[in-house]
Amino acid sequence: DIQMTQSPSSLSASVGDRVTITCRASQSISVELNWYQQKSGKPPKLLIYVGSALQDGVPSRFSGSGSGTEFTLTISGLQLEDFATYYCQQSYSHPRTFGQGTKVEIK
Protein backbone atom coordinates (compact mmCIF):
# COMPACT_ATOMS: atom_id res chain seq x y z
CA ASP A 1 0.00 0.00 0.00
CA ILE A 2 1.13 3.55 -0.70
CA GLN A 3 1.66 5.56 2.48
CA MET A 4 0.86 9.27 2.40
CA THR A 5 2.56 11.52 4.95
CA GLN A 6 1.54 15.12 5.49
CA SER A 7 3.49 17.80 7.24
CA PRO A 8 2.95 19.57 9.45
CA SER A 9 0.16 17.79 11.35
CA SER A 10 -1.08 21.16 12.53
CA LEU A 11 -0.20 24.80 12.14
CA SER A 12 -1.30 28.15 13.48
CA ALA A 13 -1.64 31.04 11.07
CA SER A 14 -3.22 34.46 10.78
CA VAL A 15 -5.67 35.82 8.26
CA GLY A 16 -3.73 36.90 5.21
CA ASP A 17 -0.83 34.51 5.74
CA ARG A 18 0.54 32.25 3.05
CA VAL A 19 0.26 28.62 4.16
CA THR A 20 1.98 25.60 2.65
CA ILE A 21 1.18 21.97 3.42
CA THR A 22 3.37 19.15 2.15
CA CYS A 23 2.31 15.63 1.23
CA ARG A 24 4.81 12.86 0.53
CA ALA A 25 4.04 9.50 -1.03
CA SER A 26 5.99 6.35 -0.18
CA GLN A 27 6.44 5.68 -3.91
CA SER A 28 5.94 7.63 -7.10
CA ILE A 29 2.29 8.39 -7.85
CA SER A 30 2.82 10.56 -10.93
CA VAL A 31 0.30 13.41 -10.49
CA GLU A 32 -2.47 11.23 -9.06
CA LEU A 33 -2.86 13.33 -5.95
CA ASN A 34 -5.97 15.11 -4.69
CA TRP A 35 -6.50 17.60 -1.87
CA TYR A 36 -9.61 17.92 0.30
CA GLN A 37 -10.76 20.39 2.94
CA GLN A 38 -12.88 19.24 5.84
CA LYS A 39 -14.61 21.40 8.42
CA SER A 40 -15.86 20.01 11.70
CA GLY A 41 -18.98 17.88 11.31
CA LYS A 42 -19.00 18.21 7.53
CA PRO A 43 -17.99 15.91 4.68
CA PRO A 44 -14.74 16.55 2.86
CA LYS A 45 -14.72 18.99 -0.03
CA LEU A 46 -12.55 18.50 -3.10
CA LEU A 47 -10.14 21.40 -3.65
CA ILE A 48 -7.47 20.18 -6.06
CA TYR A 49 -7.26 17.12 -8.32
CA VAL A 50 -4.51 15.65 -10.46
CA GLY A 51 -1.95 17.50 -8.37
CA SER A 52 -2.73 21.02 -9.53
CA ALA A 53 -6.18 21.33 -11.13
CA LEU A 54 -8.53 23.61 -9.23
CA GLN A 55 -12.00 22.16 -8.68
CA ASP A 56 -14.86 24.30 -9.97
CA GLY A 57 -15.95 26.90 -7.46
CA VAL A 58 -12.79 26.72 -5.34
CA PRO A 59 -11.14 30.12 -4.80
CA SER A 60 -7.96 30.78 -6.73
CA ARG A 61 -6.00 31.39 -3.51
CA PHE A 62 -5.76 27.58 -3.33
CA SER A 63 -3.11 25.99 -5.50
CA GLY A 64 -1.42 22.63 -5.76
CA SER A 65 1.87 21.51 -7.20
CA GLY A 66 4.19 18.54 -7.37
CA SER A 67 4.62 15.17 -9.00
CA GLY A 68 6.22 11.85 -8.20
CA THR A 69 6.47 11.66 -4.43
CA GLU A 70 6.28 15.25 -3.20
CA PHE A 71 3.31 17.58 -3.40
CA THR A 72 2.27 20.88 -1.87
CA LEU A 73 -0.98 22.68 -1.20
CA THR A 74 -0.63 26.43 -0.88
CA ILE A 75 -3.19 28.90 0.40
CA SER A 76 -2.18 32.40 -0.65
CA GLY A 77 -3.87 34.83 1.68
CA LEU A 78 -5.58 32.73 4.33
CA GLN A 79 -9.21 33.65 4.98
CA LEU A 80 -11.34 32.95 8.05
CA GLU A 81 -13.30 30.29 6.20
CA ASP A 82 -10.07 28.40 5.41
CA PHE A 83 -9.51 27.27 8.99
CA ALA A 84 -10.12 23.56 8.62
CA THR A 85 -8.35 20.23 8.23
CA TYR A 86 -6.74 19.39 4.89
CA TYR A 87 -6.10 15.91 3.51
CA CYS A 88 -4.14 14.65 0.56
CA GLN A 89 -5.20 11.40 -1.14
CA GLN A 90 -3.58 9.27 -3.82
CA SER A 91 -5.57 7.66 -6.61
CA TYR A 92 -2.58 5.97 -8.29
CA SER A 93 -3.41 2.53 -6.93
CA HIS A 94 -5.73 0.58 -4.66
CA PRO A 95 -6.24 0.89 -1.81
CA ARG A 96 -6.75 4.60 -2.12
CA THR A 97 -4.95 6.20 0.82
CA PHE A 98 -5.21 9.53 2.59
CA GLY A 99 -2.63 11.51 4.49
CA GLN A 100 -3.23 11.86 8.21
CA GLY A 101 -4.47 15.43 7.82
CA THR A 102 -3.18 18.92 8.57
CA LYS A 103 -5.24 21.08 10.90
CA VAL A 104 -5.00 24.80 10.16
CA GLU A 105 -5.85 26.83 13.25
CA ILE A 106 -6.16 30.52 13.99
CA LYS A 107 -3.11 32.10 15.58
Added chain:
Amino acid sequence: EVQLVESGGTLVQPGGSLRLSCEVSGFIYRQYWMSWVRQAPGKGLEWVANINEDGSEKNYVDSVRGRFTISRDNAKNSLFLQMNSLRADDTAVYFCAREDYWTARGFYYYFMDVWGKGTTVTVSS
Protein backbone atom coordinates in the same frame (compact mmCIF):
# COMPACT_ATOMS: atom_id res chain seq x y z
CA GLU B 1 -28.70 19.19 -7.89
CA VAL B 2 -26.20 16.41 -7.40
CA GLN B 3 -26.91 14.70 -4.10
CA LEU B 4 -25.77 11.66 -2.15
CA VAL B 5 -27.70 10.58 0.95
CA GLU B 6 -26.45 7.82 3.22
CA SER B 7 -28.61 5.83 5.61
CA GLY B 8 -28.52 2.70 7.72
CA GLY B 9 -26.04 3.69 10.40
CA THR B 10 -26.92 2.71 13.96
CA LEU B 11 -25.63 1.11 17.15
CA VAL B 12 -24.72 -2.56 16.65
CA GLN B 13 -23.05 -5.14 18.85
CA PRO B 14 -19.61 -6.54 18.10
CA GLY B 15 -19.92 -9.43 15.67
CA GLY B 16 -23.12 -8.04 14.24
CA SER B 17 -24.05 -6.98 10.72
CA LEU B 18 -25.30 -3.81 9.12
CA ARG B 19 -26.16 -2.66 5.61
CA LEU B 20 -25.51 0.93 4.65
CA SER B 21 -27.24 2.57 1.69
CA CYS B 22 -26.45 5.63 -0.37
CA GLU B 23 -29.14 7.06 -2.63
CA VAL B 24 -27.94 9.33 -5.39
CA SER B 25 -29.66 11.88 -7.57
CA GLY B 26 -28.85 14.64 -10.02
CA PHE B 27 -26.40 12.75 -12.24
CA ILE B 28 -26.19 9.65 -14.42
CA TYR B 29 -25.23 7.21 -11.68
CA ARG B 30 -24.38 4.26 -13.91
CA GLN B 31 -21.52 6.25 -15.46
CA TYR B 32 -19.48 6.62 -12.28
CA TRP B 33 -17.28 4.65 -9.93
CA MET B 34 -18.41 5.05 -6.31
CA SER B 35 -16.53 4.85 -3.02
CA TRP B 36 -17.14 4.45 0.68
CA VAL B 37 -14.86 6.42 3.02
CA ARG B 38 -15.02 6.36 6.82
CA GLN B 39 -13.85 8.55 9.67
CA ALA B 40 -13.48 7.25 13.19
CA PRO B 41 -14.27 9.72 16.00
CA GLY B 42 -11.55 12.37 16.14
CA LYS B 43 -9.51 10.64 13.44
CA GLY B 44 -8.65 11.14 9.79
CA LEU B 45 -10.24 9.82 6.62
CA GLU B 46 -9.91 6.17 5.63
CA TRP B 47 -10.95 4.90 2.22
CA VAL B 48 -12.92 1.66 2.62
CA ALA B 49 -13.99 0.35 -0.78
CA ASN B 50 -14.99 1.28 -4.30
CA ILE B 51 -16.92 -0.21 -7.19
CA ASN B 52 -16.86 0.41 -10.89
CA GLU B 53 -19.72 1.54 -13.09
CA ASP B 54 -21.37 -1.84 -13.67
CA GLY B 55 -20.37 -3.50 -10.40
CA SER B 56 -17.90 -5.92 -12.00
CA GLU B 57 -14.83 -4.51 -10.23
CA LYS B 58 -14.55 -3.97 -6.49
CA ASN B 59 -11.63 -2.95 -4.31
CA TYR B 60 -11.26 -2.96 -0.52
CA VAL B 61 -8.88 -1.80 2.17
CA ASP B 62 -7.25 -4.80 3.86
CA SER B 63 -8.92 -4.18 7.22
CA VAL B 64 -12.42 -4.84 5.80
CA ARG B 65 -11.73 -7.33 3.01
CA GLY B 66 -13.73 -10.52 3.64
CA ARG B 67 -16.07 -8.76 6.07
CA PHE B 68 -17.53 -5.91 4.01
CA THR B 69 -19.12 -6.11 0.56
CA ILE B 70 -19.77 -3.13 -1.68
CA SER B 71 -22.53 -3.35 -4.27
CA ARG B 72 -24.76 -1.15 -6.35
CA ASP B 73 -28.16 -1.12 -8.03
CA ASN B 74 -28.00 1.14 -11.07
CA ALA B 75 -31.74 0.82 -11.69
CA LYS B 76 -32.41 2.28 -8.24
CA ASN B 77 -29.53 4.77 -8.18
CA SER B 78 -28.25 3.18 -5.01
CA LEU B 79 -24.94 2.11 -3.49
CA PHE B 80 -24.61 -0.32 -0.61
CA LEU B 81 -22.09 -1.49 1.95
CA GLN B 82 -22.85 -4.80 3.65
CA MET B 83 -20.85 -4.93 6.86
CA ASN B 84 -20.43 -8.26 8.68
CA SER B 85 -18.42 -9.36 11.71
CA LEU B 86 -18.33 -5.78 12.94
CA ARG B 87 -15.66 -4.74 15.41
CA ALA B 88 -15.26 -1.79 17.72
CA ASP B 89 -12.69 -0.26 15.38
CA ASP B 90 -15.32 -0.10 12.61
CA THR B 91 -17.02 2.65 14.60
CA ALA B 92 -17.04 5.68 12.33
CA VAL B 93 -19.00 8.05 10.18
CA TYR B 94 -19.33 6.41 6.77
CA PHE B 95 -19.44 8.65 3.71
CA CYS B 96 -20.32 7.66 0.17
CA ALA B 97 -18.55 9.58 -2.57
CA ARG B 98 -18.71 9.83 -6.34
CA GLU B 99 -15.47 9.22 -8.24
CA ASP B 100 -15.12 11.44 -11.23
CA TYR B 101 -12.11 11.39 -13.50
CA TRP B 102 -9.95 13.51 -15.76
CA THR B 103 -8.42 11.90 -18.80
CA ALA B 104 -5.28 12.71 -20.76
CA ARG B 105 -3.30 10.66 -23.25
CA GLY B 106 -5.36 7.59 -22.51
CA PHE B 107 -4.86 7.75 -18.74
CA TYR B 108 -7.68 8.17 -16.22
CA TYR B 109 -7.07 10.21 -13.08
CA TYR B 110 -9.70 9.71 -10.39
CA PHE B 111 -10.88 11.97 -7.60
CA MET B 112 -13.86 12.06 -5.22
CA ASP B 113 -15.80 15.15 -6.18
CA VAL B 114 -19.21 14.72 -4.51
CA TRP B 115 -19.78 13.45 -0.98
CA GLY B 116 -22.77 12.60 1.16
CA LYS B 117 -23.14 13.95 4.68
CA GLY B 118 -22.40 10.56 6.22
CA THR B 119 -24.11 8.02 8.44
CA THR B 120 -22.83 6.99 11.86
CA VAL B 121 -22.01 3.40 12.74
CA THR B 122 -21.28 2.60 16.38
CA VAL B 123 -20.08 -0.88 17.29
CA SER B 124 -20.40 -1.43 21.01
CA SER B 125 -21.90 -3.82 23.53
